[in-house]
Amino acid sequence: MFAVPVIFMVLFFALPLALTYVWSFFERTMFWMKPGFTLFSYHNFFTSSRLENFLASMGHSSISVVVAFVLGFPIAVFIRRSIPQVAQHRVILLFILPFAVSEIIRIFALRPFLQRNGLVNGVLLDLGVISEPITAILYTPTGVIIGEVVSFLPFIVFAGFLAMEAVPKYVFEICQDLGASPFRVFVDVILPLAAPGIFAGSVFIFVNGLGVALLPNILGGPGAVNAGLIATQAITALDFPLAMAVSAIMMTTLLGLLYLGHKLFDLTKILSPMS
Amino acid sequence: MSQKTNIAVEVKGLAKNYGAVRALNAIDLQIGAGEYFVLLGPSGGGKTTLLRLIGGFIRPTAGEIYLHGNEVSDLPPNGRPTSMVFQSFALFPHMNVATNVGYGLRLQSMPKAEISERVDAMLEMVGLTGYGMRMPHELSGGQQQRVQLARSLVLEVKILLLDEPLAALDAKLRKDMCIELKRIQEKVGITFVHVTHNQEEAMTVADDLAIISAGDLVEVGKARDLYENPVRRFTADFIGENNIFDGQITDTDDTTTTVDLGYARISVNNHGQKASVGEKAAVSVRSELLQLVDADTATSDGLQIMPGEHRETVYLGLTTSELVRLPDGNEIMVRRLSGGTDARKIDAGEAVQVGWRTEDGRLHLS
Amino acid sequence: MQDDYSSIWGYRLKWLYTLLIVVTLMAPVFYVMYISFNENGFGARHYEFTFDWYVVIFSDLLLLESFANTLVLAAITVVTVVPMGLIAAKHYKITRYPVAVVSLMLSPLFVPADILGSALLVFFKNLNKAFTALGETLGVSWFDTWFDLGYFSAIVGLIIYTLPYVFVVILITMARYKEQQTEAARSCGATAWQAFWHIEFPQIRAGIFSACSFTVILTFNEYTRTSLLKGGYDTFTGVLVSQMLNEGMSEQSYAMSSMVSYIAIGVIGSIILLTLVRAEQLERVARAKAEPVGA
Numbered sequence: 007m008f009a010v011p012v013i014f015m016v017l018f019f020a021l022p023l024a025l026t027y028v029w030s031f032f033e034r035t036m037f038w039m040k041p042g043f044t045l046f047s048y049h050n051f052f053t054s055s056r057l058e059n060f061l062a063s064m065g066h067s068s069i070s071v072v073v074a075f076v077l078g079f080p081i082a083v084f085i086r087r088s089i090p091q092v093a094q095h096r097v098i099l100l101f102i103l104p105f106a107v108s109e110i111i112r113i114f115a116l117r118p119f120l121q122r123n124g125l126v127n128g129v130l131l132d133l134g135v136i137s138e139p140i141t142a143i144l145y146t147p148t149g150v151i152i153g154e155v156v157s158f159l160p161f162i163v164f165a166g167f168l169a170m171e172a173v174p175k176y177v178f179e180i181c182q183d184l185g186a187s188p189f190r191v192f193v194d195v196i197l198p199l200a201a202p203g204i205f206a207g208s209v210f211i212f213v214n215g216l217g218v219a220l221l222p223n224i225l226g227g228p229g230a231v232n233a234g235l236i237a238t239q240a241i242t243a244l245d246f247p248l249a250m251a252v253s254a255i256m257m258t259t260l261l262g263l264l265y266l267g268h269k270l271f272d273l274t275k276i277l278s279p280m281s
Numbered sequence: 282m283s284q285k286t287n288i289a290v291e292v293k294g295l296a297k298n299y300g301a302v303r304a305l306n307a308i309d310l311q312i313g314a315g316e317y318f319v320l321l322g323p324s325g326g327g328k329t330t331l332l333r334l335i336g337g338f339i340r341p342t343a344g345e346i347y348l349h350g351n352e353v354s355d356l357p358p359n360g361r362p363t364s365m366v367f368q369s370f371a372l373f374p375h376m377n378v379a380t381n382v383g384y385g386l387r388l389q390s391m392p393k394a395e396i397s398e399r400v401d402a403m404l405e406m407v408g409l410t411g412y413g414m415r416m417p418h419e420l421s422g423g424q425q426q427r428v429q430l431a432r433s434l435v436l437e438v439k440i441l442l443l444d445e446p447l448a449a450l451d452a453k454l455r456k457d458m459c460i461e462l463k464r465i466q467e468k469v470g471i472t473f474v475h476v477t478h479n480q481e482e483a484m485t486v487a488d489d490l491a492i493i494s495a496g497d498l499v500e501v502g503k504a505r506d507l508y509e510n511p512v513r514r515f516t517a518d519f520i521g522e523n524n525i526f527d528g529q530i531t532d533t534d535d536t537t538t539t540v541d542l543g544y545a546r547i548s549v550n551n552h553g554q555k556a557s558v559g560e561k562a563a564v565s566v567r568s569e570l571l572q573l574v575d576a577d578t579a580t581s582d583g584l585q586i587m588p589g590e591h592r593e594t595v596y597l598g599l600t601t602s603e604l605v606r607l608p609d610g611n612e613i614m615v616r617r618l619s620g621g622t623d624a625r626k627i628d629a630g631e632a633v634q635v636g637w638r639t640e641d642g643r644l645h646l647s
Numbered sequence: 648m649q650d651d652y653s654s655i656w657g658y659r660l661k662w663l664y665t666l667l668i669v670v671t672l673m674a675p676v677f678y679v680m681y682i683s684f685n686e687n688g689f690g691a692r693h694y695e696f697t698f699d700w701y702v703v704i705f706s707d708l709l710l711l712e713s714f715a716n717t718l719v720l721a722a723i724t725v726v727t728v729v730p731m732g733l734i735a736a737k738h739y740k741i742t743r744y745p746v747a748v749v750s751l752m753l754s755p756l757f758v759p760a761d762i763l764g765s766a767l768l769v770f771f772k773n774l775n776k777a778f779t780a781l782g783e784t785l786g787v788s789w790f791d792t793w794f795d796l797g798y799f800s801a802i803v804g805l806i807i808y809t810l811p812y813v814f815v816v817i818l819i820t821m822a823r824y825k826e827q828q829t830e831a832a833r834s835c836g837a838t839a840w841q842a843f844w845h846i847e848f849p850q851i852r853a854g855i856f857s858a859c860s861f862t863v864i865l866t867f868n869e870y871t872r873t874s875l876l877k878g879g880y881d882t883f884t885g886v887l888v889s890q891m892l893n894e895g896m897s898e899q900s901y902a903m904s905s906m907v908s909y910i911a912i913g914v915i916g917s918i919i920l921l922t923l924v925r926a927e928q929l930e931r932v933a934r935a936k937a938e939p940v941g942a
Binding site: 008010011012014015018019021022023025026029038077078080081084085088095096097099100101102103104105106107108109110111112114115116118119125156159160209210213214216217218219220233234235237238241246249250253256257260264 | 658661662664665668669671672673674675676678679682731732734735738742748751752754755756757758759760761762763765766767768769770772803806807810864865867868869870871875884887888904907908911912914915916918919922
């Protein structure tokens, strides 16, 4: 019976994604594409400004990952360590609340917040902290980063929570016993043990930051793109092989990251809390 | 093996592998109808695997299973004339006791009134009259097991399987439940197949006993026979407090075999077992049949003597054990009922002699 | 566990920080809700509280139609994806290759919506062409719209999207279920289905319900995949986004978004509350167990 989900996944997930690579080598026609083998789309991508934009968006996503980690991971540690076992899941559920709301609404709702005449600026001006509205937080890469962090922070909390399962309670007691400072505890104990989960969560944020077209579209201002948006624009322009090429490059990046992570951390460990 | 008139369970060449792991190696076994049969053995030895194969919860890798003459290997648990009592967590938590017990009957579309009647009768048999409305989490461990019993017995199956049913109970409760189980089995008259690693439990309830270890059937027979005259060395080691001496055969004939232990030579009745000189063998003697004897007693045809050094006296209430160290470093136990006029204080380290009647020794060639 | 010597203020501070983050995450949403009650719409100087925009929703046909479309999508998706997740979860418990199963089930999480959407779009278009061509050679037109972009393609995209979440939720619920229960039921004469329906399902019902709710919520909130795969009709999120990107959201769209958010928050909130209640119950049961009723 398990065959049903498997067949479904293979047919509609694995197969189309694998075919992406194939299609990326097709030739473009007016409205569609024709089978063939050409590197035209890749050439197109690498020689246009799209490449710089792609790399830039990778940079932004990386920053988002770091920010999200710094803001969110301590919460996961806190929940694991200081809240009684039975209550932990309830608190984690709090972080599901944002999902109740559409990702687009959440992203779009940042506009009235971060705008020139938006809430944040309004408050800061009223408090006298600044004398001029800050324009750098919307329609800029910073805006995109803020959007990414807000959208994906819950994931880092979940991933961190699951990852912390690998760190047994008594470890903290031992460290306290030995007089270790919180910083040392974090670097020497928590990080290595929780690494697989943290890595997985980070990859997730990174990949989605690169891929979700809406983010730069709504928050990024004119000309801001990420890989996902490049691909979607290509589709709108009916240049399907190009869209496929961009997707292929994205997926290769992702697979590369996962492979790297597996080599470094043995990612299969994160799956053990499931049993 | 005793001749059985009516075979309830028969397995032939039954084996089970999990990948490279051999849980059960080609077992042949017969269980007679109406018997209380116990599968005894160390944890992980295969006895639970055997039970679950009989019950239909796992499929055999090889071999056949016959229940009352019918080959059942392809039948699922609900298709076999068996029912299983589990170690724990097996009562349906969202149903009360009466609904739990009546579940199987409901599946058979029996009229409600009849189900009610039968459930009440069964609850009475297991000593839980009036508990029908209770929920499983309100019951103690012993009560839960009794409900499980009732649930299985009410189905009037021919064979009841019990998978370490008393393992989760404390010692006192276990003793009481053992006797309950025996009583119920005698009353209902069906075949019970009971798995346990607890030797005392096994001896209390069993008519017949099979020792299963490392996937093999070590020995099978009446409980009393396995205790008094075990054939295999493993059985002697597992059941009862036996002392085992390992050595090499130096001489043998039709009745008596001599085994060289290095520091002593002992003779034992071989009861017709074919031994060969130079073969490795073991001799076992029950610790309650050993005695500390006077220094001047010597080995004779009827008495075997061994020198040793007294280590410790352990008082256990009913029995007192003397631990004696042999010249090769091994320790043996001499057990007797506490009290008695011949008990004298022995100093630690004092040289003693241990003796037993030659006929009390048993020879093990495997 | 909170040990005796660490500071209570440290604890409170960390709690405060956590709540602050949650509030910050939710803040934009609350702001939208706030706007939805404003007579003068977004950005207006004066704020007048009104329910008017909520009323307007019901006369905005585009909005209503798209909502209905999304509802249909959600219904079909739930009915398909929850059983699939259940099968996968059950299989995971007994398989000898758990890692492979989990990897397969969770992999969609690592593929961004646009990539998957684009791939499926091209996939379906190709399939459609292939089948139409097949139809032409056979002289029939049955196949013509089989794989055209429409409900089917959108649902496939949604299933791929939601399956990991459903899988995880059901798996976590099933973790507490003891397999012996199923075996005991079989032992009483139940078939595999009866054992599942009478014994297992009542115990995992809560988790299944959570999975269903979650799927519906995810479907309503999903934009990218459905926009790429839906073909001709409008989805709820599609309408909202096109308004956002163009003339800005109409006031009743704010109201509509808010309403959907209320419902979603309500559902998740009640699930949280229910698990709170359930946890209380279990604690009471555990305490009762600790004092023996009698042997």
